[in-house]
Amino acid sequence: MSLRVGMVAGEPSGDLLAARIIRGISRHDTQSLCQGIGGPAMAKQGFEAWKPMDALTVFGYVDALKRMPNLLSTYFNVKKRWLSDKPDVFVGIDAPDFNLRLELQLKQAGVPTVHFVGPSIWAWRYERINKIRQAVSHMLVLFPFEVEIYQKEGVPVTYVGHPLAEIIPMQPDKTAARRYLGVDPNARVLALMPGSRASEIKLLGPRFLQAAQILLKQDPDLQVLVPMVNPARRKEFQVLLDQYPIPSCRIIEQTGEQSPLVTPAPLQTGSFQGQAQENAAASIDFKERPAAWNVMEAADAVLVASGTATLEAALFKRPMVISYVLSPMMKRMMEWKSGQARPYVPWVGLPNVLARDFVVPELLQDDATPQALAEASWKALTDASYARQVSERFTQIHESLWRNTPELAAQAIVQQAR
The missing domain is CATH 3.40.50.2000 (Glycogen Phosphorylase B;)
Incomplete structure (x- = not known):
């Protein structure tokens, strides 16, 4: 039976x-x-x-x-x-x-x-x-x-x-991702990821775009990539982009059928960077993956809304700045439902929760000013020693989740x- x-x-x-x-x-x-x-x-x-x-x-x-x-x-x-x-x-x-x-x-x-x-x-x-x-x-x-x-x-x-740890490559291929997206291999690239919900686009989008405008004054050649989960979110973000123009900004939408359901080879104990995981990663076509994955893999750093995307960015070993803003009404409702003003743990972003440390900065609510976001993003984009340290910590997380x-x-x- x-x-x-x-x-x-x-x-x-x-x-x-x-x-x-x-x-x-x-x-x-x-x-x-x-x-x-x-x-x-x-x-x-x-x-x-x-x-x-x-x-x-x-x-x-x-x-x-x-x-x-x-x-x-x-x-x-x-x-x-x-x-x-x-x-x-x-x-x-x-x-x-x-x-x-x-x-x-x-x-x-x-x-x-x-x-x-x-x-x-x-x-x-x-x-x-x-x-x-x-x-x-x-x-x-x-x-x-x-x-x-x-x-x-x-x-x-x-x-x-975590299933994502099986699918996302242990060693990302930035060159291949940029080739697929048509991005200059030598450019400095920032991924902007303000979220997949209308409320997130509304509250984080302007701050992220103003931060990018500040960064462009420091590096006029900076490339900005923004993945959008669907046409509705793209339309909402485009309205904001018209208000806060970024000449080098490209919005990346899903072009193929999202189905990152590869069949990994059998797990080899103690061989996290072995052939099994490499085979799993190699079997994914760029056009079948979420647009956000391609953008993160192509980027030097990520400015991202708190959520699952922060874990994805960590698995791609990218330094990031985590941010989130709730409207006053949503904040009151959340506090009422949970009976808490903030989480029990001192971290909000999953990478920091898993590391039990502030590996990457978290700028929340009133702290999420365009200037603060820009300063933290600039460090992520330009400090090579810091980026290596972050990558090493994220590799440890990846291995623990696979x-x-x-x-x-x-x-x-x-x-x-x-």
């Missing part, structure tokens, strides 16, 4: 993570059936989508409130289906507000539940561990420091590494279903 796996992924990043898990499960059981809520990458691996992941994708609290009726309808629909026809195991990928509620109901009904990508309880709202303990049979985590947290709290846990994630995750999931 084939293995039936319920799955819910609510964002593009979760779609990519889940697709790799599905591939790993199919290696254990070629007749396995994975079904539920997911996206196009999961569909390519044979996933049966009851609803598209767009049903769960929201951007911020305001959007969540507007879409609450549809979110509730989706929740009750899939819960009813799985309670009446129970899967062998359920896997929730990220989306904790939705998945933890669903996992609690399914676990109480006797369905083993696995949650992949632990909520950042180490930074915000640690009390969520109580809900996790009740709802989750087994937790799969991306970062090694999370294991101790869940073990201490009595939650079964497996560290599976595991055979699909296999490790699949093993834990299949074991729960037995």
